[in-house]
Amino acid sequence: MVEENGSIRTLSVDIGGSGVKAMVLDITGHPVTERARLDTPQPATPEVVINAIVVLAAAQGEFHRVSVGFPGVVRSGVTETAVNLHPDWIGFDLETALLKHLNKPVRVINDADMQGFGAIAGKGVELVITLGTGFGSALFVDGKLVPNMEMGHHPFRKGETFEQQLGRAELEKIGEKRW
Structure with a gap:
């Protein structure tokens, strides 16, 4: 094995x-x-x-x-x-x-939690943001994960969520410069 x-x-x-x-x-x-x-x-x-x-x-x-x-x-x-x-x-x-x-x-x-574990230093408060098809987030305190944050689905602005404003669909709709 x-x-x-x-x-x-x-x-x-x-x-x-x-x-x-x-x-x-x-x-x-x-x-x-x-x-x-x-x-x-x-x-x-x-x-x-x-x-x-x-x-x-x-x-x-x-x-x-x-x-x-x-x-x-x-x-x-x-x-x-x-x-x-x-x-x-x-x-x-x-x-x-x-x-x-x-x-x-x-x-x-x-x-996003998985990617965060690979990116953090493990000290203090660390926020990991991932951008792909959607908007991901992971919050760590001294290397410990704060579970189930799912920031992408929280209200952001204009009555939309972070994911609706920052996900791939919006990027393709409005273009890279404006996004």
Whole structure:
């Protein structure tokens, strides 16, 4: 199960509104494989997104465990919201489903939280903002995550949310300069 040098390999998966990405990382978080990407299947139901993850995982070689970033609130591996995906994700136990498909230990958290863990210094108050198909955020205090912040869905201005004003759809609508 462990590499010759004693390192655990983690399949890191990012589920996004426009793409599903995967790569294998070593124990220190450095890439072992090239990043692979598939367009997020439409409609983006759990079944078709899981199938895309299985395809990506098969092409990544050996790994021992799986970490997944999901674009919504996640509690104990269950997806609670899914604004940029299909409504069937609400209440879906993604962690258990992927465990059954990949036969490896799986952990699922919010995508911005996952990216934040890779970016923070771990001291003081740190806010991570992610811009992709949607608007993500993660807040950390001394390296500890403040869970389920989901700032993107809070009111921002003009009666719209941060996501409505700063997500990819708005960028494409008004252009990069104005955005």
